[in-house]
Amino acid sequence: MSDRQTVSPFRGSRLLIIALLGALLAGAAELPFGGWIQIPILSLVWWQLQKNHIHSIKGSLISGLSFGLGYFVIGLWWIYISLHDVGGMHAIISAAAVLLLATGMGLFFACACLPLYLKTASRLRGLVLASSWVIVEYIRGTIFTGFPWMGFAEAQVNGPFAPATPIFGGLVCTFLVIWISWEILQLKKQARFSGICIISAIVLSQLVGIWAFTKPTGEPLSIRLIQGNFEQSLKFNPQAIQEQFIFYTAAIKKQAADLIITPETAYPWPQNNLPSGLIQSLQDFSNHSFSNVLIGLIGETSQSQDSQYTNRALGISPNMPSYQYDKSHLVPFGEFIPPGFHWFVNAFNVPMSDFARGKPDQAPFGIQRAQQETINAAITICYEDVFGGELATRIRGSSKPVNLLINMTNLAWFGDSQAPGQQLRLSQLRSLETGLPSVRATNTGITAVLGPNGQVLAELPKFTQGVLEFKVQAYSGLTPYVMWGNAPILGLSCLLLVLGAIRQRRI
Template identity: 65%
Template sequence: MDWQLPKVRNRIQLLALFVLGAILAGAAELPFGGWIQIPLLTLIWWQLHKSNQQAFKHYFVASMSFGLGYFVLGLWWIYISLHDIGGMYWLLSVAAVFLLAGGMALFFSLASLSIRIFKDSPISGLLLAANWVLVEWLRSWVLTGFPWMGLAESQVNGPFGAVAPYLGGLACTFLVVWASWQLYILRKQVRVGGISLLCIFLLMPAFSWWQFTKPQGEPLSVELIQGNFAQSLIFNPDGVFRQIQFYDQAMKSSHADLIVSPETAFSWPETNLPSGLLDSLQVFSNQSQSTLLFGIIGRRQNPPDGREFSNRALGIGPNAPTYQYDKSHLVPFGEFIPPGFHWFIKAFSVPLSDFARGATDQAFFPITRSGQDPIYAAITICYEDVFGSELASRLRESNKPANLMINITNLAWFGASQAPAQQLRLSQLRSLETGLPALRATNTGITAVLGPDGKVLAQLPEFTQGTLTAKVQAYSGKTPYVAWGNTPILSISCLLLILGLIRQKRF
């Protein structure tokens, strides 16, 4: 029976990697998750390195195993939207979660291949980090991209967040992977691994010395409204009307400079809203001198592509034209149907799931106050704040400077899961990258105010109905990341891999 021992060992290793991947995902939710993930990755490299002597097939499956564990735990909230809200059969919902997790794990497997390819290289840690960066960048745009649950966002609670204003979240990812590899080689190269780790950790505080953005004007009084309405209400006209009434009354009860309600606060098409509703909000804005921003279902007249509706943020300012922002980066299957997949949408009941796509160069939202210069806000809707390079590009190419960011979101689709906390960390990373404060107005949470350093300044508890009142300081200026985007870190990564391949051929 000795011949069966290798098979048993292999299966134990695959299970261990799956469990380690799940623990790695769970660690992101902890207060110092960005620190904890580094030694966990070290354990994963140790397990994968043991597979180097085995067939490529086993190595590939092993590297897939930890990615599958990571994404199954990190993305299980998709089951809630498909089964609990959408009404999809539970087995099909489970399969969809595993299918998406498997697709994401494939990227992690590709990123891990450099351990096998460059196993004898003296710079194997740098090559692994470079490959990981390129694969994560690939994950952000293949099939419209889904870079959720990357290693970078945990660095808002980790050692490498300070590099985000310079080189972005991908640079944080690079350092996390590199540091975890240096920790791995300590067992054989104590001096090299120890000195390099000590140097990088001592260097990190220096990145916080420079501030690239500065306060502009007087602080802005804001109110962020969290309605806490169950997603099931969208299937009930009476429930939708109660939601519209709540947000209408809540906004009209405020006296702040800026009042923000979440995504689809008014969840009927714009032309079907109660008569006079938008006009009455304009009258309130004129009288109170308050600026309003809220989510609606936009409606286009005679659309050339046949897509009549859009996911829209509508802005109403005192004695000003109505502002609108249509969501540009749509969620596959949730907000648009990829060609050939209409059968999938028919498996569960989600209305308005084929939205029109907004332009990428839409103007920023002007917020005016008497006697002061306008403040401009970059608007994102829901998971658009996952895409840091797209946001940086908008800030870089706009003819008006952005002074803060506003994200409106409805995560009621995902119930009591870790999805709101995950998106909050992504918003924190966006503030770090851009040096701008951010406002998050959500239906069920997490409604929050973020500083230009990504710190949470105030927030409401999840699943409560309430209003978050705060003073927010606008900022002006651009970080190096906004100016350069991902070009520097991608160039460094490409050069490192070219160097590694040249050296591999020589030896």
């Protein structure tokens, strides 16, 4: 038997182990202390990759791709539910779509693993590996409109490095997770150096959490978050839509509050075609009760002389003109069809929307209160709270200080999966980065109130119909991350990559 015949099965089993570790890593993110648990699992990944004797770029890419496939197939399987169970797409095509997306995301992981191929000293290699991961994750979150979902940073809301987020953003969590997981692997070779690195990173991250960059402002807001729990399949049923109108309108008018919020597209109908008098009745309620109301519906805008729909949040305040926020960062294939792919939608009769984009610099929603200063809230709709850099830019460039984050979401598309928990962690990360509290109004869950440190203060159970009532303290001020964005961590990572390349050339 030739060497090639004996080695190939062995390497194949190694690749399978690496893929299984990736799957285990994705599953760990859903656990209460997932951010801590992921770190030793990543150490096992680096150990397996080293055992795989990577001596070429090709070997590094294949191993990294195996890791990424295992991670993303488990982490993104809820997309199958939206395509097959809700969208009606054939099971094979739906499964293939998940596998294709997981492969695409896995390629990013493969590129991030390339420093393992370098022959630099192990002390520097860990820093170069962490830097590579930061750069690749940044690219993953920007190229082709970006898809940074399932990054390691979001699990750190339950991990050791979350306190560093207000200074350098979520990417610093990625850097520290990769670097420290590498140093754990090096403990046997260089116990003192690696031990100091591990302890120092964790202790310093916890210590920086002492500083508060934002502070309370004004009296707490009374809020009511309405969770309708309507199945996505009913969105196209006229009778069900009418029932939805009745439920949300009645729930809004049931009790006054400083702020009342419905989920994304709670009124799943174009604004101009809503039942006669509905918006006016909500305005009358707002005027009489001095309540601010924020509802999700389908907006209409005129672009290039053609009327197009938008995913809109409509704000109604006492004795004030209505406010509107149109979703700016749309989901490819979910909310807009990328150029060149209309044939796919037509061929398979996939029920996909094609919304117009809102402007990226829309003003915050002003929450009016009697004899008190206006509280300004930055709104994100569903998928938009994945992009921390974009939100930080909006807050930094806002003409009015932002005191509160609002996310309106409908995750009924994804059934009883891990998607709601994943997005809740992303909202927690946004609160950490900005130092601002968040409120989340969702259709099926997770409707919640978050503190400025990302802590969940209150939530409704998933797949229940109800209203979450709570007092929310608004905050003022800017964190270093909001002021600087991702520039510091990207600059450091680029510097370390250049240093690693110089050391590689000298070997």
